[in-house]
Amino acid sequence: xxxxxxxxxxxxxxxxxxxxxxxxxxxxxxxxxxxxxxxxxxxxxxxxxxxxxxxxxxxxxxxxxxxxxxxxxxxxxxxxxxxxxxxxxxxxxxxxxxxxxxxxxxxxxxxxxxxxxxxxxxxxxxxxxxxxxxxxxxxxxxxxxxxxxxxxxxxxxxxxxxxxxxxxxxxxxxxxxxxxxxxxxxxxxxxxxxxxxxxxxxxxxxxxxxxxxxxxxxxxxxxxxxxxxxxxxxxxxxxxxxxxxxxxxxxxxxxxxxxxxxxxxxxxxxxxxxxxxxxxxxxxxxxxxxxxxxxxxxxxxxxxxxxxxxxxxxx
Amino acid sequence: xxxxxxxxxxxxxxxxxxxxxxxxxxxxxxxxxxxxxxxxxxxxxxxxxxxxxxxxxxxxxxxxxxxxxxxxxxxxxxxxxxxxxxxxxxxxxxxxxxxxxxxxxxxxxxxxxxxxxxxxxxxxxxxxxxxxxxxxxxxxxxxxxxxxxxxxxxxxxxxxxxxxxxxxxxxxxxxxxxxxxxxxxxxxxxxxxxxxxxxxxxxxxxxxxxxxxxxxxxxxxxxxxxxxxxxxxxxxxxxxxxxxxxxxxxxxxxxxxxxxxxxxxxxxxxxxxxxxxxxxxxxxxxxxxxxxxxxxxxxxxxxxxxxxxxxxxxx
Numbered sequence: 001x002x003x004x005x006x007x008x009x010x011x012x013x014x015x016x017x018x019x020x021x022x023x024x025x026x027x028x029x030x031x032x033x034x035x036x037x038x039x040x041x042x043x044x045x046x047x048x049x050x051x052x053x054x055x056x057x058x059x060x061x062x063x064x065x066x067x068x069x070x071x072x073x074x075x076x077x078x079x080x081x082x083x084x085x086x087x088x089x090x091x092x093x094x095x096x097x098x099x100x101x102x103x104x105x106x107x108x109x110x111x112x113x114x115x116x117x118x119x120x121x122x123x124x125x126x127x128x129x130x131x132x133x134x135x136x137x138x139x140x141x142x143x144x145x146x147x148x149x150x151x152x153x154x155x156x157x158x159x160x161x162x163x164x165x166x167x168x169x170x171x172x173x174x175x176x177x178x179x180x181x182x183x184x185x186x187x188x189x190x191x192x193x194x195x196x197x198x199x200x201x202x203x204x205x206x207x208x209x210x211x212x213x214x215x216x217x218x219x220x221x222x223x224x225x226x227x228x229x230x231x232x233x234x235x236x237x238x239x240x241x242x243x244x245x246x247x248x249x250x251x252x253x254x255x256x257x258x259x260x261x262x263x264x265x266x267x268x269x270x271x272x273x274x275x276x277x278x279x280x281x282x283x284x285x286x287x288x289x290x291x292x293x294x295x296x297x298x299x300x301x302x303x304x305x306x307x308x309x310x311x312x313x314x315x
Numbered sequence: 316x317x318x319x320x321x322x323x324x325x326x327x328x329x330x331x332x333x334x335x336x337x338x339x340x341x342x343x344x345x346x347x348x349x350x351x352x353x354x355x356x357x358x359x360x361x362x363x364x365x366x367x368x369x370x371x372x373x374x375x376x377x378x379x380x381x382x383x384x385x386x387x388x389x390x391x392x393x394x395x396x397x398x399x400x401x402x403x404x405x406x407x408x409x410x411x412x413x414x415x416x417x418x419x420x421x422x423x424x425x426x427x428x429x430x431x432x433x434x435x436x437x438x439x440x441x442x443x444x445x446x447x448x449x450x451x452x453x454x455x456x457x458x459x460x461x462x463x464x465x466x467x468x469x470x471x472x473x474x475x476x477x478x479x480x481x482x483x484x485x486x487x488x489x490x491x492x493x494x495x496x497x498x499x500x501x502x503x504x505x506x507x508x509x510x511x512x513x514x515x516x517x518x519x520x521x522x523x524x525x526x527x528x529x530x531x532x533x534x535x536x537x538x539x540x541x542x543x544x545x546x547x548x549x550x551x552x553x554x555x556x557x558x559x560x561x562x563x564x565x566x567x568x569x570x571x572x573x574x575x576x577x578x579x580x581x582x583x584x585x586x587x588x589x590x591x592x593x594x595x596x597x598x599x600x601x602x603x604x605x606x607x608x609x610x611x612x613x614x615x616x617x618x619x620x621x622x623x624x625x626x627x628x629x630x
């Protein structure tokens with residue numbers, strides 16, 4: 001398929017949803033008109049075949065995940081997602097594959113008011129780079145630097161499932177129900193509506209590199225420390241059934257790709273935060289003045305930084 | 316070099332220039348605060364080694380070109396460039412190479428008030444995806460669809476130099492002055508300050524795929540046709556000295572990568588447009604009601620669409 005034909009095809013499938021999108025795909029750039037008093041959050045993430053997703057991932061799931069991880073970054077800023085560009089490199093393009101990719105991208109967007117306003121296609125190793133732009137009232141962003149001594153630390157959903165999904169990947173053609181659950185958590189992560197937590201939490205990050213690594217970013221930016229109770233990490237029923245305790249806690253502590261939100265908040269806001277977000281919100285620890293992350297399990301064993309490397313693409 | 320160390324290093328080099336940049340690199344997203352009444356232009360372009368630049372291009376030139384082509388797209392919308400994200404995939408990262416890439420990117424930005432507010436680094440085939448965001452007054456964008464019957468067609472600078480630069484590339488270690496000029500035009504294209512043409516021209520596009528192909532996009536979007544005088548295409552002195560007429564016109568007609576602007580405007584605005592933009596602006600033809608591109612040289616030979624394929628990454 002030729003590039004211009006592809007762009008035409010995609011454009012036709014992408015009716016704009018937002019009144020403040022003035023011009024979508026088809027010119028040298030898109031045009032959007034943010035409301036007065038709004039700030040914009042901007043984030044960019046690249047996904048490369050064989051690195052961020054298994055090479056035999058379906059086009060649908062590639063599109064889904066690429067959108068989800070970027071919308072998750074906006075959620076972690078407390079922004080309402082608004083506009084997205086998609087830069088696709090692929091060894092070749094065929095219409096069915098591209099349609100499936102777009103189906104996945106649109107499925108990840110779901111009911112959110114998000115327009116795909118631009119992009120680029122080029123020949124190369126299979127990869128997608130998404131830039132996502134979201135809106136929020138001036139000054140209302142959830143930043144990593146906002147954690148305060150005495151804040152509770154809480155996470156959405158359950159942890160470790162996506163990391164275990166990677167282990168289950170070879171079973172995907174005849175997976176059990178539990179294995180399929182983990183594979184889906186890896187391939188189609190659910191970004192959380194972090195915008196709903198504006199005004200309720202003091203700091204937020206999304207867990208892409210693993211809880212320990214990502215929480216360290218919050219502590220470092222906020223110049224605080226934390227105490228964590230490893231045994232409180234929220235666990236899916238499938239994981240309870242599938243893994244022994246040590247395997248499970250290892251995945252939950254340092255496994256990436258869950259795209260849950262980790263937030264810190266005043267205890268007085270906990271009930272309102274739970275009511276605002278459409279998923280479980282589990283308290284796992286507390287922010288302390290003393291620098292460093294002190295994580296202990298029920299046996300009093302301290303989980304050290306060796307288990308907290310997270311995911312570094314060049315390590 | 317590890318990813319987080321690299322991000323720290325880049326962040327330290329990137330002081331924000333703009334008062335409306337609220338937060339740069341280092342959180343889940345950047346935060347910016349556009350002024351009330353402004354629209355934003357958004358563009359994304361990927362450059363892949365061996366496809367958009369020779370594999371042995373220097374890190375400086377890769378950084379330079381990646382920024383220039385995206386700032387050129389904003390210029391073609393008439394936007395003042397404001398914010399940029401850089402997603403870099405590379406087989407490995409070393410500090411010197413990354414510093415040189417950033418040097419090149421900052422050189423392409425030059426004195427423009429542009430902040431690099433985010434990005435991503437990952438291991439993979441060498442490529443860069445840039446998203447650039449620019450500001451402009453609501454309704455003032457220069458769109459491909461704005462050409463009107465009777466408009467003059469004009470282009471900035473000179474054409475064909477970058478395409479000839481690709482032919483000169485093998486000489487780069489002992490290039491003549493002219494050869495070096497062409498190589499520089501390919502490796503370090505000069506984006507033009509298209510924002511200066513707001514209110515003066517009716518349509519604009521930047522010439523990335525070749526004059527014929529890009530002008531066709533304007534004609535198609537505007538539902539008009541054009542007559543072009545091939546012998547008026549602006550030519551550098553180096554090209555006059557280096558190429559015979561047929562070679563030269565072929566490069567100027569369909570060679571890509573010049574990143575000059577092609578605009579259409581009312582003749583009454585020509586002097587003001589020339590005064591506003593800091594480079595030659597040469598009239599090469601006229602917009603006509605009859606659909607199609609009719610380009611003739613001084614011998615009356617019509618240049619047909621076979622010579623106008625432009626650059627299609629999947630052709």
